[in-house]
Amino acid sequence: MKLLEDRIREEGTVKPGDVLKVDAFLNHQCDVALFDKMGEEWARLFKGVRIDKILTIEASGIGIACIAARHFNNAPVVFAKKAQSINLDGEQYSTTIYSFTKQKEFPVIVGKRFLNEGEHVLIIDDFLANGNALNGLLEICESAGVIVEGFAIAVEKGFQGGGDALRQRGYRVESLANVRTMDATTGTIEFN
Amino acid sequence: MKLLEDRIREEGTVKPGDVLKVDAFLNHQCDVALFDKMGEEWARLFKGVRIDKILTIEASGIGIACIAARHFNNAPVVFAKKAQSINLDGEQYSTTIYSFTKQKEFPVIVGKRFLNEGEHVLIIDDFLANGNALNGLLEICESAGVIVEGFAIAVEKGFQGGGDALRQRGYRVESLANVRTMDATTGTIEFN
Secondary structure (H helix, E strand, O other): OHHHHHHHHHHOEEEOOOEEEOOOOOOOEEOHHHHHHHHHHHHHHOOOOOOOEEEEEOOHHHHHHHHHHOOOOOOOEEEEEOOOOOOOOOOEEEEEEEEOOOOEEEEEEEEHHHOOOOOEEEEEEEEEOOOHHHHHHHHHHHHHOOEEEEEEEEEEEHHHOHHHHHHHOOOOEEEEEEEEEEOOOOOOEEEO | OHHHHHHHHHHOEEEOOOEEEOOOOOOOEEOHHHHHHHHHHHHHHOOOOOOOEEEEEOOHHHHHHHHHHOOOOOOOEEEEEOOOOOOOOOOEEEEEEEEOOOOEEEEEEEEHHHOOOOOEEEEEEEEEOOOHHHHHHHHHHHHHOOEEEEEEEEEEEHHHOHHHHHHHOOOOEEEEEEEEEEOOOOOOEEEO
């Protein structure tokens, strides 16, 4: 999606350690008009596919998923939680993931009553790098017996392999910007 | 807002310890059509008020704030982070709050470049109980020298006093549902 690629080129910053900072419009400050265009594009890509529910993970996925849901017939958005809370009760699906950006392990928790067997689910997130977070969500989807129709990703860091691993397992992955290479010294970013 | 009050009566659950669970539509599963109506109502209430930016806090505030922003001329949404991350760099405003639902202390962090002196800010969140989280955001707003035009809250637990304390300090607080009393034994919820 050219709009997103251009925005990453203009306002994104490459940091050492394969970090791509897009906090000015994607995951700290949110450009909701951009999110709306992204939702429109995913709706075009997944046209004709049954989507009963959108699943994402806190925190950066939530805003994107909620605005995108407006283009999927207002499908309910469920966000997986990364911490226990007294607001979480009843039976839960849970697993553990390692977060590259937070550099520690997190639980991933979804209340069982929010994923029902046989539902068709679209997983949305802001980033796909090594795929740890999404694999955690997939594991939960498998436990719940829902049908994962695909992944709608804003920025894939293609060179980290998480996206291709999902594709090799037969999943549809639609990334609106797929970074082939990026260089912290020159600041260059190239897309697939 | 009758729509939200009715929804809380129908699908909310009162738990011991003053916990009101609304996870079926507000803060675990998100009803984005409802969020849109909430955004419309806040836009009506704050009509004529200059809003340059919307500030919220991860995680449950983000979806509501992003959808509401569509009704505020696509104002950028900045969400405060509750953990350090390698995605956070540069100068930051930060403070510490105690979370009632997580029962521990959290940092609250906003990158300095996302709040600029003189900007008119609307603070949006899903819940207002004792006001800890919002006081943390206010402290950051004061440090940044932004003008807080008010608070747009989905559910205020009026009996916990956080909202009235903000009103007494002269802030405008618009809560779409303001719980006067709730009873975990009978399940009754009464609104102001």
